[in-house]
Amino acid sequence: MPLLVLLAVIVVVVGANDHASHSxxxxxxxxxxxxxxxxxTIASEKVSSHKNAIEKSLNITMGIVRQNYFTVERLLKGxxxxxxxxxxxxxxxxxxxxxxxxxxxxxxxxxAYPTKKSLSQHADDLNTLISSAITNQETCLDGxxxxxxxxxxxxxxxxxxxxxxxLCSNALAMTNNLTxxxxxxxxxxIHSPHGTHWPHWISAADRHLLQTGTVNPDVVVALDGxxxxxxxxxxxxxxxxxxxxxxxxKIKAGVxxxxxxxxxxxxxxxxxxxxxxxxIITASRNVVDGSTTFNSATVAIVGERFxxxxxxxxxxxxxxxxxxxxxRVGGDLSAFYMCDFLGFQDTLYVHSxxxxxxKCYIAGTVDFIFGNSAAILQDCDIHxxxxxxGQKNMVTAQGRVDxxxxxxxxxxxxxIGATKDLxxxxxxxxxxxxxxxxxxxxxxxMQSTISDVxxxxxxxxxxxxxxxxxxxxxxxxxxxPGASTSGRVSWKGFKVITSATQAQPFTPANFISASSxxxxxxxxxxxxx
Numbered sequence: 001m002p003l004l005v006l007l008a009v010i011v012v013v014v015g016a017n018d019h020a021s022h023s024x025x026x027x028x029x030x031x032x033x034x035x036x037x038x039x040x041t042i043a044s045e046k047v048s049s050h051k052n053a054i055e056k057s058l059n060i061t062m063g064i065v066r067q068n069y070f071t072v073e074r075l076l077k078g079x080x081x082x083x084x085x086x087x088x089x090x091x092x093x094x095x096x097x098x099x100x101x102x103x104x105x106x107x108x109x110x111x112a113y114p115t116k117k118s119l120s121q122h123a124d125d126l127n128t129l130i131s132s133a134i135t136n137q138e139t140c141l142d143g144x145x146x147x148x149x150x151x152x153x154x155x156x157x158x159x160x161x162x163x164x165x166x167l168c169s170n171a172l173a174m175t176n177n178l179t180x181x182x183x184x185x186x187x188x189x190i191h192s193p194h195g196t197h198w199p200h201w202i203s204a205a206d207r208h209l210l211q212t213g214t215v216n217p218d219v220v221v222a223l224d225g226x227x228x229x230x231x232x233x234x235x236x237x238x239x240x241x242x243x244x245x246x247x248x249x250k251i252k253a254g255v256x257x258x259x260x261x262x263x264x265x266x267x268x269x270x271x272x273x274x275x276x277x278x279x280i281i282t283a284s285r286n287v288v289d290g291s292t293t294f295n296s297a298t299v300a301i302v303g304e305r306f307x308x309x310x311x312x313x314x315x316x317x318x319x320x321x322x323x324x325x326x327x328r329v330g331g332d333l334s335a336f337y338m339c340d341f342l343g344f345q346d347t348l349y350v351h352s353x354x355x356x357x358x359k360c361y362i363a364g365t366v367d368f369i370f371g372n373s374a375a376i377l378q379d380c381d382i383h384x385x386x387x388x389x390g391q392k393n394m395v396t397a398q399g400r401v402d403x404x405x406x407x408x409x410x411x412x413x414x415x416i417g418a419t420k421d422l423x424x425x426x427x428x429x430x431x432x433x434x435x436x437x438x439x440x441x442x443x444x445x446m447q448s449t450i451s452d453v454x455x456x457x458x459x460x461x462x463x464x465x466x467x468x469x470x471x472x473x474x475x476x477x478x479x480x481p482g483a484s485t486s487g488r489v490s491w492k493g494f495k496v497i498t499s500a501t502q503a504q505p506f507t508p509a510n511f512i513s514a515s516s517x518x519x520x521x522x523x524x525x526x527x528x529x
Contacts, residue, residue: 021045021046021047021048022043024047024048024049024050024052024053025038025039025042025043025045025047025053026039027050028047028050028053028054028174028177029053029170029174031173031174031176031177032169032170032173032174033166033169033170033173033402033403033404034166034169034170035170037166037167037170038057038170038174041057041060041167041170042056042057042060050174050177050178051110051113051178053174054110054171054174054175054178055107055110055111057167057170057171057174058103058106058107058110058171059107060167061103061164061167061168061171062100062103062104062107064160064163064164064167065096065099065100065103065164066100067160068096068157068160068161068164069093069096069097069100071156071157071160072089072092072093072096072140072157073093075089075153075156075157076089076090076093081153082149082290083290084146084150084287084290084291084292085144085149085150085153087143087290087291087292087295088140088143088144088150088153088292089143089153090295091139091140091143091292091294091295092140092143092157095136095137095139095140095294096136096140098132098133098136098264098302098330099132099133099136099137099164099168101264102129102130102132102133102136103129103130103133103168105129106126106129106130106133106171106175109122109125109126109129110126110175113126114182119179119182119183119186120183120513121513121516122179123175123176123179123180123183124406124513126175126179127172127175127176127179127404127405127406128332128353128354128374128406130168130171130172130175131172131352131372131374131402131404131405131406131407132330132332132352132353133164133168134165134168134169134172134401134402134405135351135352135372135399135401135405135407136352137161137162137164137165137168138161138165138372138399138401138438139294139351139352140157140161141154141157141158141161141162142293142294143292143293143294144157146287165401169402169404172402172404172405173404176404215248215250215270215272216248217248217249217250217272218239218247218248218249219235219238219239219248219249219250220249220250220252221234221235221249221250221251221252221256222252222254223252223254223255223256224254226252227250227252231256231258232249232251232256232258232260232271232281233258233259233260233261235249235251236249236260236261236262236266236269239266239269241265241266241267242265242267243266243267243268243269244267244268245268246268246270246307247268247269247270248270248272249269249270249271249272250272251271251272251273251274251279251281251311252274252279253273253274253275253278253279254278254279254280255280255282256279256280256281256282257282257283258281258283259283259285259297259298259299259300260281260298260299260300261299261300261302262299262300262301262302262303262306262331263302263303264302264303264304264331265303266303267303267304267305268303268304268305268306269303269306269307270306270307270308270309271306271307271308271309271311272308272309272310272311273308273309273310273311273312273339274310275310276310276311276312276338276339276340276361277312277340278310279310279311279312280311280312280314281298281299281311281312281313281314282298282312282314282315282316283298283314283315283316284315284316284317284321284324285297285298285315285317285324285325286315286317286321286322286323286324287321287322287323287324288317288320288321288322289317289321291324293323293325293346293349294325294328294349294351296315296317296323296324296325296346297315297325297326297327297328297349298313298314298315298325298326298327299313299326299327299328300327300328300329300330301327301328301329301330301331301334302330302331303331304331304332304333304334304353305331305332305333305334305517306329306331306334306335307334307335307336307337307521307523308335308336308337308339309336309337309338309339309523310337310338310339311339311340312339312340312341312342313326313327313339313340313341313342314326314340314341314342314343315342315343315344315347316343317343317344318344319344319345319365319385319386319387319388319391320388321344321345322345323345323346324343324344324345324346325343325346325347325348325349326341326342326343326347326348327341327347327348327349328349328351328371329349329350329351329355329373330351330352330353330373331353331355332353332354333353333354333355333517334353334354334355334356335355335356335357335358335518335521335523336355336356336357336358336360337358337359337360337521337523337524338358338359338360339357339360339361340360340361340362340363341360341361341362341363341364342363342364343363343364343368344364344365344366344368344385344387345364345365345366345367345368345387346364346366346367346368346370347362347363347364347368347369348362348364348368348369348370348371349370349371350369350370350371350372350373350375350409351371351372351373352371352372352373352407353373353374354373354374354375354512354513355373355374355375355376355512356375356376356378356508356512356518356521356523356525357375357376357377357378357380358377358378358379358380358523358524358525359379359380359524360377360380360381361380361381361382361383362377362380362381362382362383363382363383363384363385363419364384364385364393365384365385365386365387365388365391365393366387366391366392366393366394367394367396367397367435367437368384368393368394368395368396369382369395369396369397369409370396370397370398370399370437371398371399371409372398372399372400372401372405372407372438373407374406374407374408374511374512375408375409375410375512376410376412376508376511376512377409377410377411377412377414378412378413378414378508378525378526379412379413379414380411380414380415381414381415381417382395382411382414382415382416382417383416383417383418383419383422384417384418384419384422384429384431384453385418385419385421385422386419386421386422386425386429387429389428391429392429392430392431392432392460393422393429393430393431393432394431394432394433394434394435394460395416395431395432395433395434395454396409396411396433396434396435396443397434397435397436397437397441397462398434398436398437398438398441398442398443399437399438399441400438400439400440400441400442401438401439401440402440403440403470405440406511407442408442408443408444408472408506408511409434409442409443409444410443410444410445410446410506410511411443411444411445411446411448412446412447412448412506412507412508413446413447413448413526414445414448414449415448415449415451416433416445416448416449416450416451416453416454416480416482417451417453418431418451418453422453423453426452426453430455430460431453431454431455432454432455432457432458432459432460433445433450433454433458433459433473434459434460434473435459435460435461435462436461436462436466436467436468436471436493437462438467439466439467439470439471440467440470440471440472441467441471441472441473442471442472442473443472443473443474444472444473444474444475444476444497444503444506445474445475445476445478446474446475446476446477446478446497446503446506446529447476447477447478447529448478448479448480448483449478449479449480449483450478450479450480450481450482450483451480451481451482452480452481452482453482454482456484456486456487456488457487457488457489458475458485458487458488458489458494459473459488459489459491459494467493468491468492468493469491469492469493470493471491471493471494472493472495473491473493473494473495474494474495474496474497474502474503474506475488475495475496475497476496476497476498476502476503476506477497477503500529503529504528504529507527507528507529508525508526508527508528509527509528515527
């Protein structure tokens with residue numbers, strides 16, 4: 001073949017390949033919230049399929065996340081930083097690092113797609129990982145919202161964080177489109193949501209130990225020195241990293257005055273107390289005294305597959321100290337059984353990923369269950385406390401920022417009421433089921449008993465009309481004097497759920513894919529309605 005003809009053939013083939021690649025990118029980006037950004041991000045890449053377009057997008061996003069990390073490190077070298085600003089920048093380093101991990105795992109999961117697990121499991125894991133990466137960008141920026149000096153620092157970070165958030169949003173939309181299409185084209189899997197589906201990582205011996213509740217601990221923490229450690233933090237520090245088997249830390253009766261972090265490398269840890277009134281972990285970090293909300297947590301869980309049983313997590317800062325978290329949990333597939341969470345504003349921070357709370361007690365004042373994980377609270381007692389004068393109580397403040405995130409707070413078969421100190425003066429302190437912290441806030445309360453502490457309107461705005469059309473607040477089959485929906489808000493986003501079919505997506509089996517991991521906890525629970 002003459003050279004000129006050969007070159008012409010190569011040009012035609014390359015042109016056709018370029019055209020095919022552009023067509024795939026355009027099609028993949030059409031389902032995103034930021035299609036122009038989506039297209040421009042991967043337009044120069046050779047893309048062979050919808051899945052390949054997501055892989056390229058995630059790779060580029062990870063490069064930009066790394067740049068943001070260096071930006072934060074540079075800002076930390078500033079001379080005039082105050083304590084809370086330094087703390088907020090360190091929070092950013094932690095959440096950016098988490099995002100890199102999550103996007104890396106999503107990339108690995110996508111490369112294995114659809115062979116390693118069921119389509120629905122792939123879909124849920126991918127959605128969880130990318131949803132969490134989005135939440136982390138918001139968490140970083142939220143740390144700079146307390147005063148004018150914070151806002152100036154936030155300005156230096158905002159463009160980079162928002163850019164990553166939009167890139168992640170696009171990857172999430174493309175991933176959801178891919179998995180939904182594949183799931184709808186495949187034959188549905190038939191399995192009972194009430195069957196026991198043990199995950200591969202739990203051994204037969206562990207199943208027995210967890211289900212019977214007779215657990216032989218790996219180490220014991222005791223204040224009086226009769227155990228292996230006298231602090232919970234020391235026991236966590238000594239635990240193995242990236243453990244694939246359950247590591248049980250028995251915490252004997254006592255009041256442990258410390259802040260405890262379970263970092264991401266400490267996986268499969270269990271805290272086993274001597275009863276919720278006997279084993280108490282308590283501290284008092286708070287925003288007024290210079291902490292960030294994220295860093296104020298008495299106990300912070302990042303390592304995945306964390307379990308806790310028979311313990312109280314407490315923040316005693318009080319209502320005047322504003323945000324003061326008792327427990328922050330971002331560890332994926334974490335579960336809490338018969339635990340108490342005691343605080344005032346921002347008691348329980350369900351930060352990201354998937355969590356389940358059963359037979360727990362949560363007490364607080366403003367936004368006292370908040371965050372952006374996929375969290376289900378089942379058979380729990382949720383009590384508003386007496387706040388400062390002039391304050392209103394909000395049971396929830398859910399923080400979903402993207403309509404494609406699989407996040408939300410579901411309260412099922414619980415009892416919502418008031419503590420004794422609020423009960424006698426409840427008319428002076430209006431209490432609501434929740435308000436929208438972020439634009440796509442999602443909270444569902446179902447099959448629960450709601451006392452008359454809750455105002456007839458049920459829900460409260462955050463700021464004017466913000467999020468009232470984009471939020472999703474649902475109530476289904478609740479009872480009690482505060483459960484009547486006749487006087488509820490008339491927002492576009494509020495729904496009275498009237499059928500089991502509409503409620504089904506919010507059951508544990510569906511909302512947090514609980515049938516694949518919860519049985520391994522040994523905790524009693526119910527997967528359906």
